[in-house]
Amino acid sequence: MELNEFVHQLDELEKQAVGELSAIQDAAALEEVRIKYLGAKSGQFKNVQKSMGALAATDRPAGGKRFNEVKNAIQAAFDEAQNRASQQATKSTGPMADPTLPGARIRLGHVHPITQTIEHLKEIMGRLGFSVTEGPEVEDPWHNFVALNIPDDHPARDPLDNFYLKTAEKNSGVTRLLRSQTSTVQIRVMESRQPPVRIISLGRVYRPDEADATHFPMFHQMEGLWVDRGVTMAQLKSVLRLFATSYLGGDVNIRFRPSFFPFTEPSVEVDFWWAGRWIEFGGAGMVDPNVLNAVGYDPEVYTGFAFGLGVERLCMRRHQVTDIRDLYRNDVRFLRQF
Numbered sequence: 001m002e003l004n005e006f007v008h009q010l011d012e013l014e015k016q017a018v019g020e021l022s023a024i025q026d027a028a029a030l031e032e033v034r035i036k037y038l039g040a041k042s043g044q045f046k047n048v049q050k051s052m053g054a055l056a057a058t059d060r061p062a063g064g065k066r067f068n069e070v071k072n073a074i075q076a077a078f079d080e081a082q083n084r085a086s087q088q089a090t091k092s093t094g095p096m097a098d099p100t101l102p103g104a105r106i107r108l109g110h111v112h113p114i115t116q117t118i119e120h121l122k123e124i125m126g127r128l129g130f131s132v133t134e135g136p137e138v139e140d141p142w143h144n145f146v147a148l149n150i151p152d153d154h155p156a157r158d159p160l161d162n163f164y165l166k167t168a169e170k171n172s173g174v175t176r177l178l179r180s181q182t183s184t185v186q187i188r189v190m191e192s193r194q195p196p197v198r199i200i201s202l203g204r205v206y207r208p209d210e211a212d213a214t215h216f217p218m219f220h221q222m223e224g225l226w227v228d229r230g231v232t233m234a235q236l237k238s239v240l241r242l243f244a245t246s247y248l249g250g251d252v253n254i255r256f257r258p259s260f261f262p263f264t265e266p267s268v269e270v271d272f273w274w275a276g277r278w279i280e281f282g283g284a285g286m287v288d289p290n291v292l293n294a295v296g297y298d299p300e301v302y303t304g305f306a307f308g309l310g311v312e313r314l315c316m317r318r319h320q321v322t323d324i325r326d327l328y329r330n331d332v333r334f335l336r337q338f
């Protein structure tokens, strides 16, 4: 091999290696370049060194001198790059993390107390043989009033007691409102199937009630309906008592008070004893024959009972919540307890 060619190879190697090393900032890239040029087995420097043996004996001193110069230049560039990479490493990671410190605790979210209550109520009523149905929240007067034996001039239809949907009425010409009770689902179920019917329906209802400790303009009700041959008031009381003791415990005090609803006859109000007084949880009664007629059931053949309970008040009684508004403030400090 000619001396010229050998020196040219060394020049090229120096230019390339020093150029690459001077751009290096981190340890991983440095190691790659080290292997490429200075690797013991097939690094480019090693290859050039091997070809020194092919020089004429008279050219070797000059070739060897240049070889050492290039070797020192590359070594110097390498050392510099190594310095830079180690400075960079301290800068980006900062002080070493302490692996013995406990990790940051991640809080898990969970289901809202009312949703938990709804699931629990479904489970209890399921064990008593009631299946679950649903109905729409936007209703028409037939299902919210007429079929429930609430005539046109009844105060329950007053705009002050209901959320009528003006835009829907203007656009379609028919009256629509947010349902004020889940009793609407009784009608929808009986219209769509023949007895025996044994269902519950849980969902939101809306009333322009002023919010206080026991009232909210949006709340949930659990409606129950059992229609068959020979269903009696005694069964209604048994079912509600069984339900109450399952959900609130064996020592719960429950009271049935005579009352009036247009869609049941006779009607009762259901109270639970709570913190030294009776609190109303719902209404119930034997399905009025007019309602059975409205859905095409023969009241001479079938009888039934229905009830509607406030879900929030049940949840509150079980979990000792004294203000219904706490359930809807979305304050995680409160919600976390459930």
Ligand code: FA5
Pocket (backbone or CB within 6 Å): 180, 181, 182, 183, 207, 209, 214, 215, 216, 217, 218, 219, 221, 261, 264, 267, 280, 281, 282, 283, 284, 285, 306, 307, 308, 309, 310, 311, 312, 313, 324
């Ligand atoms: C009714 O809504 C009847 N549909 C119940 C019924 C069903 C009777 C089937 C007979 C047969 P009432 O308006 O009383 O009844 O409401 C029932 C329960 O809903 C109340 O006892 C109470 O627990 C709850 N409730 C009523 N208004 C509110 C409110 N603004 N906020 C929270 N809960 C309420």
